[in-house]
Amino acid sequence: MSTAGKVIKCRAAVAWEPDQPVVIEEIEVAPPLASEVRIQIVATSVCHTDLYHLLESMNKEGFPTVLGHEGGGIVESVGPGVTEFQPGDKVIPHFITQCRECRFCKSPRTNQCEKAWTRVRQEIMAGVESRFTCKGKRIHQFMGLGTFSEYTVINQIAVTKIDPAAPLDKVCLLGCGICTxxxxxxxxxxxxxxxxxxxxxxxxxxxxxxxxxxxxxxxxxxxxxxxxxxxxxxxxxxxxxxxxxxxxxxxxxxxxxxxxxxxxxxxxxxxxxxxxxxxxxxxxxxxxxxxxxxxxxxxxxxxxxxxxxxxxxxxxxxVFGGFKAKDGVAGMVKAYLEKKVKVDEFITHNMALDQINEAIELMKNGKCIRAIVNVSPQ
The missing domain is CATH 3.40.50.720 (NAD(P)-binding Rossmann-like Domain)
Structure with a gap:
């Protein structure tokens, strides 16, 4: 049965408050609106920036939230006006946008995008909009993404379509750390x-x-x-x-x-x-x-x-290694498939979504380079 246009109930790791373990909850993920795509997250990883928000800056306005910004998944459905993606596409979300239209995107001097500044509230590290709710409460999407969830909804300017041959449980790392x-x-x-x-x-x-x-x-x-x-x-x-x-x-x-x-x-x-x-x-x-x-x-x-x-x-x-986001991610995936950059060598642990707190502790204590969390294993 098609889920397009319907609310999806799924599991996600919700950080209800700073400096506390995240909790696996059932959340509701709304359908994508104009220019948005809904993605089934296959794999994600824990990055230190997630820990920075949860354990260091601890801005209470940024909670509750679904953390995660280094992930990979498959497009489930698209909102009105989306032509770049279609259901079934393999994609990598990224916290840096590339609209291709603003003066920054058109300039070779920067990888910044003017629309990024209106899409994410940097002071609380969360998207201005959120398609997540849990127990009747609005839940933030960390950096406008929120990949510690089986499904998420993201504006198309923060998503890159990648080669279908790329393994999502590896190249998800190109959404942040390696490119950076x-x-x-x-x-x-x-x-x-x-x-x-x-x-x-x-x-x-x-x-x-x-x-x-x-x-x-x-x-x-x-x-x-x-x-x-x-x-x-x-x-x-x-x-x-x-x-x-x-x-x-x-x-x-x-x-x-x-x-x-x-x-x-x-x-x-x-x-x-x-x-x-x-x-x-x-x-x-x-x-x-x-x-x-x-x-x-x-x-x-x-x-x-x-x-x-x-x-x-x-x-x-x-920021993000100076890469124009969509161009850079696609290029790095290609380089990985051509064995020009290493990715597998960064992975020290593979874990299930239920083990997300364990993955956070490993990162906190310097016991891993990257732990891959298999959110919706294929």
């Missing part, structure tokens, strides 16, 4: 052949940044993390060195300067910590170093001395 780190190296930093690089933080984003540095031809890639277990994993993605700041009495930027005759050509901060952001900047060569902030936080200010930049360093930010 890889693109930060190749698109934002513009890492050059034979250069030296340092990547701070070796979660999925940082490891993807390492992979991007290698793809760009860097001759030396220094991976930095306080977790010694990340050393071998970093080598898989192309790191030539591993440095644990806890092993040194000197500040980490001085350690890296000593290793590289003054600093690296490119540094990437993939933690979301303002102190690490400064360390990454100071680790880049004073005369021409480029440092990129990739990790997300909006809780604290970051401070530097003017001299850190005056002598020639460049400090940049990167």
């Amino acid at each position: 780190g890889y693109g930060a190296a190749v698109n934002t930093a513009k890492v050059e052949p034979d250069s030296t690089c340092a990547v701070f933080g070796l979660g999925a984003v940082g490891l993807a940044a390492v992979m991007g540095c290698k793809a760009a031809g860097a001759k030396r890639i220094i991976a930095v993390d306080v977790n010694p277990d990340k050393a071998e994993k970093a080598k898989v993605f192309g790191a030539t060195d591993f440095v644990n700041p806890k092993d040194h009495s000197k500040p980490i930027h001085e350690v890296i300067a000593g290793m590289t005759n003054g600093g690296v050509d490119f540094s990437l901060e993939c933690v979301g910590n303002v102190e690490v952001m400064r360390s990454a900047l100071e680790s880049s060569l004073e005369a021409w170093g480029v440092s990129v902030i990739v990790g997300w936080t909006d809780m604290y200010d970051v401070a530097i001395r003017p001299g850190h930049l005056i002598c020639g360093r460049t400090w940049k930010g990167s």
Whole structure:
């Protein structure tokens, strides 16, 4: 029986309040309205940004919510005016939109989209609209997506149709972390052949940044993390060195300067910590170093001395790796199928939706790179 045009009742992991376990609930998912698609989520993963909202920023206005923004699924139905998608299409949602019509989408200078700013309330990390209800209450969709649900409804400008040959329980990771780190190296930093690089933080984003540095031809890639277990994993993605700041009495930027005759050509901060952001900047060569902030936080200010930049360093930010969303995701899926980028190697756990709290704890405690949550296994 067709479900098109009808409310779907399904299971979802609802975060009722901050800093508490999520709860598997039956929710109602409304049909898509104009320009929207309803998607059956096949697989999703836990990203640190989900934890940031749940356990760090804890903005009460952003609850209750269905977390999740790194997923993949199959189009169940489409709303009026949707011509780009049809039921049965394999798709990846993404928190960055690409309407292809606004001045930003038409500019090569940015991957931002003006419509993104009217679609998502950044201060509460939730969509302005929501098609979710539970127990008579409106439930937010995290970043306008909410992939910790068997079904979700998303505006078509935040969805990419992908090659039907792509396995959704792998390429769902391209909806955020891998594109963010890889693109930060190749698109934002513009890492050059034979250069030296340092990547701070070796979660999925940082490891993807390492992979991007290698793809760009860097001759030396220094991976930095306080977790010694990340050393071998970093080598898989192309790191030539591993440095644990806890092993040194000197500040980490001085350690890296000593290793590289003054600093690296490119540094990437993939933690979301303002102190690490400064360390990454100071680790880049004073005369021409480029440092990129990739990790997300909006809780604290970051401070530097003017001299850190005056002598020639460049400090940049990167969101979603500088990729135009639809173009970038489709391109990265193609690169994965052609074995030009790694994806499977990021996956350390496969779990069921009922195990979502366990997956969150693994991420919280640094015990996984990416846990794939099989929401609606095919």
